[in-house]
Amino acid sequence: MTWGIKLILLLAVLIRTILTDPDNWISEPLSVFFSVGEEVVLRCDSDLIESDRVVWYRRTPEGDNVFLDTKYPQVNLAQDLDGRINATATRSFLALSNLSLMDTGEYWCGVFYEGVCVSVTKTLLLVWDPFGINSTFYRVYSSLMACALLGMVCVLITVNLKTRRRDQASLKTRWTAAQTQRRSRVEEEREEVDEEEKEANDEERVKKQKGTLR
Structure with missing residues (x-):
């Protein structure tokens, strides 16, 4: 099976879990605010174990795509994030640096165990407005x-x-x-x-x- 087919199947499973099985969410959706050029840290709220597979998926104005897969770290899944991603050793956190307005959107962290998605964490990445509602x-x-x-x-x-x-x-x-x-x-x-x-x-x-x- 080619890399493209695997990624499409993985993305389909993750989207299906997000849309049809919200009970898998470990916590309520989080909101993270940023200013242009700053760095933010996204959290994957789950009891991770060594054999877990973590997949980061995003939904932005540019489209939907998987931008990091811990099972296949050698594959460059997001060209615009090249050099701006820093995943921690525990895989519970993901740092995004040099943020721009195009990074605004929904970020999902899916945790897989033996091919089954066991938890999903949703984070809303929003631009900080000094006079906005927040x-x-x-x-x-x-x-x-x-x-x-x-x-x-x-x-x-x-x-x-x-x-x-x-x-x-x-x-x-x-x-x-x-x-x-x-x-x-x-x-x-x-x-x-x-x-x-x-x-x-x-x-x-x-x-x-x-x-x-x-």
């Missing part, structure tokens, strides 16, 4: 905006409560004034009635006195 600036800005929004809400609630209390106090004052005015009017009417009754009684008494004198 930056410290964005997190601080979001926190400040959240605090400012919370402060505005508190101010609005306080103003609303004060306005309601002032309206309630004004309504209570008007109601008290109306009650006082009503009581005053009732008392005045009662005094007028008492005065009229007194005058009527006086007139009646005067009439009786005049009748007695006659």
